[in-house]
Amino acid sequence: MVVKHTNSPALKEKSVYGVVAEFDRPEALVAAGHQIHHGLGYKKIDALTPFPIHGIDDAIGVPRSILGYIVFGFGLFGLLNAIFMIWYTNGYDYPLVIGGKPLFAWEFSIPPMFELTILFSAFAAVFGMFALNGLPKFYHPIFEMEGWERATDDRYMLVIEASDPKFDIEQTPRVLSELGALRTEVIAK
Amino acid sequence: MIQITKKLTGKKYWRSLDQYYQTTEFQDWLNKEFPTQAQEMIDEPSRRNVLKLMAASFALGGLTACRRPVEHILPYSRGVENLIHGKPLFYNTVMSLGGSATGLTARTYEGRPTKIEGNPDHPASLGATRGYHQASVLSLYDPGRMPNVRGDGKDSDWNGFTSYVQTLSGSLGNGAGLRFLSEPMNSPSFTAVKKHALTRFPAAKWVEYSPIHTTATAQPVAPRIAFDKAAVVVALDSDFLGLDDTTVVAVKEFVRGGRKVTDENPLMNRLYAVEPQFSVTGAAADHRFRMKSSEIAGFAGALLSAVQSQELKVVGQGNSSADKALSAIAKDLAANRGKSVVVAGPRQSGAVHQIVHQINQALGNVGPVVTYLKPASDQTRPQLDALKELAGEMANGQVNTLVITAWNPAFNAPADLEFEANLKKVANVIYLAQDLDETAMASKWAIPAAHYLESWGDAVAFDGTASIQQPTIQPLHGGKTAAELVAFVSGYKDLKAYDIVRNHWLPVVGGEKAWKKALHDGVIRPAAAVAGSAAPVFDTATPAPPTGGYEVIFVPSWSVFDGRFVNNAWLQETPDPMTKLTWDNAALVSQATARKLAVAMGDVIAIERNGRKVEGAVMIQPGLADDTIVIPVGYGRTKVGQVGEGAGFNAYKIRTSDTFGYGGGFNVSKTGRVYPLARTQEFEYQEEPKLVGFQEDVVRPIVREGTIEEFKKNPHFATEMVEHPPLKSLYGDYDYSKGQQWAMAIDLNACVGCNACMVACVAENNIGVVGKEQVARGREMHWIRMDRYYTGPVDEPQVVTAPIPCMQCETAPCENVCPVAATVHSPEGLNDMVYNRCVGTRYCSNNCPYKVRRFNFLNWHINEAEVTKMVYNPEVTVRMRGVMEKCTYCVQRIQNAKIDAKVEGRRWLKDGEVTPACAQACPSDAIVFGNVNDLESRVAKMKVSPRNYGMLAELNTKPRTTYLAKLRNPNPELQPVTAAEEHHG
């Protein structure tokens, strides 16, 4: 059990981003997270994992994603967009008699209507997701963590931010260690 | 027409141009480039020579705007009467071909003739034309034309020739050694010049020769047959609807007389064709029998004795189907005394014509139907005798001066006369050359010939009606007319064609006013009397051609006639009506003969007789007489411009004076080589054994046909040929009941498949010529095509032809699929192409059930000579590559007519005020165009006929172009060949 010495003068409380604990198994991460959140009542918790781990959301209280609503809205917009485009171009702006067919009809408009709905939804899904995640964000204090690279390889990190009211630069790392962290580290802002 | 008061200014004006005309640049272009232009059109369009052509292009370009005949038309500076810039001017003129004159109207833009139409007032045209006339305007702009005077094989000029003639005329004396060789004479003014020449040189001789004998030149007499008065026609080796005559009068009268069937009282004439080839006449026949040419005489004899004997029980001595039918035919003729006719073709000997005359006499048809007229030519003896004599004299040096105004005898004279070799034995040969051809190369002097559209002349029609040949443009290459040349050689210096013609006619018509009227009308009335004897003399002296072995029949070509149009791309690319062959001729043989020779389509065979041999590709055509080889002449030119060189093979090489029309005794052998033939209609069942079994699956109600009896029983037989579910549209239909709605109706019973519509369309719409390779690839551009379907047994087939323009479907499949709306419908029901919007997906063409859309796969105009571009119709866009195009119903004509109507304050056009090019050219008036909402219009009347049906209408395309079903009028005594149940595949 390695506890890095943290109360050096260089690192004052207010300049601390938070403390991170490293686990080697997802189950351990989830158990620890559950204890920290529900047991000890920490609020500002985050988990950094190489792949999504279910249960962690409930364990550390991550709310449900609202992305679905955004996508639906944009999908609908795409559909209306298509209908208007076809009606305006072929039915209104430059009406032409083509094959004796009407200027506008829903029958021959279906394929573009469908495709534009999908297209707009897809854009909403992808860029909405990035927006909700606040990406791109090319710098984050956590990147400073020693051995961070394993967080996208085979380690599972639990972060408690210093802004958490219950955060204590002495206590919190110890708690985490007790919950089975391989090691903990205090990260500067 | 205007005559300018002071010629001086005009002369000055032109002289300066003449100097310009002599620029070395221009001369180089004319002399050097074109003889080396070989193969261009035959090969895939190459861009090699475009720059070379450009080099001198603007020289001509600069001239085009003002090359108007000096004598008549003022420069714009003076303001020409009737002329508005951009508006066409029409000049009546006349064209002679194969001894027959056809009155024409030339449309000119800023002094460029661009389109030829028939002159409705002319008896031999009646407003219609043949493809030759339509295409003749392109020959005017042929870059391969004789560019300048040539003397002793070197470039020279008119002055050089003048001095030569001065020295020569001294040596001519009374003309003992002087001979003239001309085309069959049908020009009064030229005949006058001839008389002058022969009076000046009493000992000189005049020979007329044309390699194609038409009814105008076949015999000492000119039979005039009023086909509209004949209820029964028996054609013996006669193609009177086709190329027996270059005029259209026979077609007009035959169709008018018995093929325009009315619904109220359906009457139809009956045509029996007995022939070795498969002519369009045979295609139109109600009963067609194939028979070797050599057997025709026997058949005619049997028919004669049959009609003479009271109980018509005689049967022919042969056992061909024709002989079996003989008594039935005889009965039919006898039942129609005084209103039937038997006609023999020009390839048949005088003896046969005499028998035919006797039959007609026995039937009392001479008079009511057949009359004999004085030929236009005053020549009394058979042409070939005169030509033979001339050749003999040339051979043994009796001729020291020969003036040739006939077209290219070195190429087209009978092979046994060795004309080309004999020309070398003549000291002074003066030749009026269209282009630098075989004869020009063998002559001492070659003078560029003036095209009929650029020179003065005249011609008299079969009934004596004379027409003035009016020029529409200055001679592009300073050409001379035959009359000018002969007059010049016989000492009439500086006698211009204009003076020759005018001096001849002014007294005849009586005064300036009448002269102007004659020019304006295009005909001179009253016609000269031409009534001949009722008991004509036939040339029975000439022995019948040899028989035995394979029989070869020499027929004129639909494309090149006798070879003079070989450099005419429009005609070369127009498929033969029956074989659908382009850019080549072929040795046509029947299936049985092909099997006997063990040859297939395209195999090259050698045809030989008495050491004279020619090699050519075989084409199998159903329905030919067995052991017969039909060869269109005129191909295989060696000295010719860029278009025609290398096309086909030269049948004249084996055409001797004893086998002039046809002849037996030919040996045929397989060479083992194969020659690619480019046909526009490829599919033949006999070529695909695997599919023959499924023939019923391709039996399609496309060209619908029935007998007149079936029509009487059930007038709606045509529409009832197809069963289909009710034609409902998903959206309901667009309302076309308002305004003028353009439509076309084509009477298949009238169409004889002569291709005039195709060439007219090409000329009117600037349609690109793609060349042989591209035709073989299936990229020909014709907006209207002539479909030909065989029906019945492969050995005794019948043929139907159908012109296929765009159907202008109201629910056009092509429009729906165009992604960029480049083809849309006009409120007047036209299926418009927007060239500058088209991106070229070709989806419309794929989705067109009629496949009438044409795509510019390459830029077809890229290697066109600048001079050729003068032929373009300025009213029609020249399409670039990557653009789809198709029949527009000649929308430019519709628009112009609407503008004119608007000027007169009308919004509704009168029926017949607009006529598309195809309909205007059609000799049989099969194509009718008009406004269907005008219930009085001809087209509206045709649309309500029970025979009217829409091709593939079961697809719910609602075609605007519809067809009147074809009818046949078989002799009840003979097994009807066609039945309504039998469709065409």
Place this chain on the structure above:
Amino acid sequence: MADLAIKDPHVTPVLVEGNPSLHEVTNDVAQIVEGINRNVPVQWYIALAITGSITLLLFAMLGYLVATGIGVWGNNQPVGWAWDITNFVFWIGIGHAGTLISAILFLFRQKWRTSINRFAEAMTLFAVACALIYPLFHTGRPWRAAYWLLPLPNTHLWVWPNFRSPLVWDVFAVSTYATVSALFWYVGLVPDLATMRDRATGLAQKIYGALSLGWRGSARHWRNYEMAYLILAGLSTPLVLSVHSVVSFDFATSVLPGWHTTIFPPYFVAGAIFSGFAMVVTLMVIARWAFQIEHLVTIKHLENMNKIMLATGTIVGYAYATEFFIAWYSGNPYERFVFINRAFGPYAWAYWTMISCNVISPQFFWFKKLRTSVAFMFVLSIFVNIGMWFERFVIIASSLHRDFLPSSWGYFVPTWVDILTFLGTFGLFLTLFLFFVRFLPMIAVSEVKGMMAHQQMHHDAHGHAAKDGAKTHDASPGLTPVTGGGH
């Protein structure tokens, strides 16, 4: 595909062999990109030289075409479309496997997809890129087709596209498909790009860093990420089915016998999946051998793909039979003739090539021995690719060359330009692929790791799962890692 769905979790087949650690997996995949000890194998450069020059050939041919006109191809009247649209449909068809694997198999919870989806999606994008060349260039004047087909106001006549035209539907369907596939692919890449970033140094790190947008695997991010992935899968599934349906409308909505048939949409989609999987197998067999990742892309993966080929191939064969039956049953002479002509006419050779490659050859996959033999499936997948190309050629050329009026019947012969252009598209396809395997992780590492952890869990929770297998996912305690956000 239901028959292929793995119903019972505790009999989950081993999808990763040799039971490597997560770190080993990361290494195995990343090292393909980084190169063993950071140096690129020379074979890669050789391969690139070859495919690159073929690609240049493609550009040369297209240049010649644009300069001269469509006449340099063999197209004619009546065969207005020939190799151009044949190749277009061929490539689009191949482009279907990727999205299918990433979307449909995802929704079907097919864990085995994780090893191949990245690869297949890349193939989709490159195939679509090749396909797009043809609609653009088959007009001979791409500078017009390029933007007149889109509903952009143009200074030229101010005409708009005609939305009645299936070609315009195509423009929308194919471009949407290309865009969504690209997005889907990129979204899947982001976590792995982060992994690459954290392994890389210097410039590479900056580039991967920029591409991964600062991804750090936060639980909150994963939450939205999974949702986005699920939605994209849900959108792509109807999309992938719609694309080839719309392509088939080009033919189905025409009046041409042999084209005008309602069976086309499902028949085309099945054919597309068929050809797509064939191409994946062809390429995957090479890739797994070349990069020694047989333990990540196991025989099981390949066998499953072969099963799908067997299924879709049989569907395609059934469609052929139906076409013939309907043609006969309709009593429509034009329809009848087209099919008789297909089998016995001038293009019979093409037709029977198609039948033997597409209908007969996949039937060998009924035998486990054969569908698990790498050599055999490689050869057979190539046969299927050939067969599917011929299917498109037969549909297009043999229907066009003899339609309603026998007078306008013809025959199509390709020119050397046709042939070299088609060859060139393969050059482009492979070149893009070489770049892909060189610079991007060709296996979805994070998904594979998730899937491994999932198996791990199942082995641990064996007894528990055995009680109620199907519900295991939901029933298991909050310890269920999933691949790429499976629920």
